[in-house]
Amino acid sequence: MKIWAKTLSGKKSNMELLLEINSLTMDFGGIRALDHLDMQIAKGKIVALIGPNGAGKTTFFNCLTGIYTPSGGELILHTRDQVVQKLNGLKPNQVTKRGLARTFQNIRLFPSMTVLENVMIGHHCRTKAGVLGAVFRGKKTRYEEARIINQSYEILENVGLSSFVNEFAKNLPYGAQRRLEIARALATDPQLLLLDEPAAGMNPQETDELNELILKIRDQGLSIMLIEHDMRLVMSLSEYIFVMDYGKKIAEGAPEKIQNNPAVIKAYLGEDIEDVT
Amino acid sequence: MDYFIELFLSGLTRSSIYALIALGYTMVYGIIGLINFAHGEIYMIGAFTALIVSTVLAIYGFPFFAIVALTVLAAIIWSSAYGYTVEKIAYKPLRNAPRLSPLISAIGMSIFLQNYVLLAQTSDFLPFPALIPEFQFMEPYAHIIGSSDLVILLTTITVMVLLTLLIKYTKTGQAMRATSQDKKMAMLVGINVDKIIGITFIIGSALAAIGGVLIASHIGQINFYIGFIAGIKAFTAAVLGGIGSIPGAFLGSLILGLTESFATGYVSSDYEDVFAFSLLVLILIFRPAGLLGKSSIEKV
Structure with a gap:
């Protein structure tokens, strides 16, 4: 290196x-x-x-x-x-x-998850809390989760999807699904x-x-x-x-x-x- | 009326055990689309581990509650280790193979584990100690519901709630759902898919181990073959409810357990399987994907 x-x-x-x-x-x-x-x-x-x-x-x-x-x-x-x-x-x-983050030619969202969850999941690779943290929900985990949710809202606002937050991804109009894909990619920082x-x-x-x-x-x-x-x-x-x-x-x-x-x-x-x- | 309630409650106990095992089938199917035929064996290994550990601890004179706690813990850890290892050895190398290959591998694993326990232990039925005590406060109701029935029921309900919370609200649960919906995309958003699959096997095996300990203590004897029968029944329950769906596994188990119990009580115990499987056939005729399963429509 x-x-x-x-x-x-x-x-x-x-x-x-x-x-x-x-x-x-x-x-x-x-x-x-x-x-x-x-x-x-x-x-x-x-x-x-x-x-x-x-x-x-x-x-x-x-x-x-x-x-x-x-x-x-x-x-x-x-x-x-x-x-x-x-x-x-x-x-x-x-x-x-x-x-590196990418989107696909044919949309590949997680259809049965909400818009917010789709973006939150992008943050996964940047968080530290492991399985045990998730189970016992220590202070750190809760703090981290709150931060992820805030950042996800920010990204959704950025791409103009803040009105769809709790909608299932599969129910979004086509153009919005495309933007959600970009939002999810952005969430991986x-x-x-x-x-x-x-x-x-x-x-x-x-x-x-x-x-x-x-x-x-x-x-x-x-x-x-x-x-x-x-x-x-x-x-x-x-x-x-x-x-x-x-x-x-x-x-x-x-x-x-x-x-x-x-x-x-x-x-x-x-x-x-x-x-x- | 008392008889009806008694049958209903014993049906619920059956359902609980089916549910604990069916969850493992359904979770694994949901995430990698594989029917893990070795799952029943994991349940059986849980029961054997419990037998060995509780016997050893009893010899060393541990107090009763310590024995119960350590036994359950040991069964969970040991079974999870088996489940995790089975995945790594028998399924992971076949991740990109045609779907039939891991299925055959699963059947092979099942036969291997059965015979391994047969050789390492014995082919006879072994007596299993009663790990669930007869509670004092249950005495007035003892003619309707036993203490172990109650414990089994409560354990299953607790597990059900915890699992639902885990999948719905934690990061790991979110990753599990994402992985089951689109594995490649899950990788691309940075999820370590292999790790998530491993965790799924561990959770499924832990639930099977709990089921194994509970039912072994309830019935009072085990042998190397119990996993096969229980596995088939739980698998049936999972299919009935819609394999891949967690609420479906509970619903399927409930229906199967109650049907069997009532068939045994009102007709004859010889007919319990006839009724159970007739019901399965009927439901699958009208809802091929199971009660809560999604019929997948291939988009062209």
Whole structure:
């Protein structure tokens, strides 16, 4: 660990680095879903990951969050207290503990728990009380619980869900469920928030609200990486874009540059239409 | 009328024991979707542990209440250790295997534990000391309800309340519910799912051990096979109430226990199982997921 910290601090001068992905590879049998990906994600930025369907974007998120164990490469996280940590090989709950949180393409809330409970559960990895504490309910446990509930209310207010607190998650309207997923992810106190198609299925008004929410979260000091097909949202939100196709990174850069990148246009629209656009 | 009340109360005692075991089935099913066939054996091991510990303590001349307390404690700890270990050895390696594999593994574990106790102990029925005393104040009612019935009933009600509180209001309970609803997502919000599953097995085994000690003391004898019968009955109760649902386990146990008791009292003890299982078939025809179970509709 120490050695890493040294070598990396040497080249850290250009920007505040949060996550380094070096030559990340993921094989499923004979299929290479991710092919030597290299990415660097800066602190406090909104980064987008785009690409045609099946490009490997969600697989990338799964590798990052410990659901898959990468076949090769390195995931290196620079934590808040300047420690450099390798993420590959960790279990999902350990990755979450180190500061990555995510949402899913298809909503995955805990349907039969209330909105408040869904958020409270996100705080789990940050609390200390164990089973015995829960059973005997000492002063510390009760204090901790009160704090969690307060923080959860705060987060719910932040994402505009405070009117739904005691509702079951499954009874919320679609847009609210999406926001609840984000709220739950925020409750784990992440450094990097990974959003997998957050605007999928949203109407224009909901998308605008989401846009605002993401900016608000960024302004609170979090980094955000989102997979999204809604190009209007991607171009208006993101400060940096990575483009993937067939498991490879084909381009990266600021939104304006990506919009005019021939390789990107080719990946999205096919070979021959290049001239038209 | 007295006869009816007597049957009703003895039915409640049966129900209580079924409930204590059924909870273990239902909690494990709720959290990992596995029918833990070795659960009945955990109950049996609880009873054997109690027999050994209470005998040893009696030899050393411990006072009665110390014997009871230490025996129950030892049975709970020992059974929990078994339950936890069974999970780690037989189920955890198969967590991502098709559902049939852990089921076969569970049946194997059940057979193994039965034969292990058979070899280590004996195949004969062993007398079990009465750990529940005959209370003085119960004497006027002794023709309707015995002291041990009362203790069994009260213990079960206490356990039921505590368990409900644990699951509803504590952090661990919350994590258990989250894990049962979506295991992968639970991991992603930072819950150590393996730990939660371990805790579930420990709680289930502890309840089974309490049931084992109570019923052994009530009936007065045990052998290596008691876990199988009790396990099947409790499993039936859990299915009747809707497996995976904790209130369902209580309701199923109540219905099964009372049916058996009344069938025994008014018809014949030969028919108790006939009535119990006919009821099961009937309920499952009209409510395939059990009384309180959720029929899961697969969304496409």
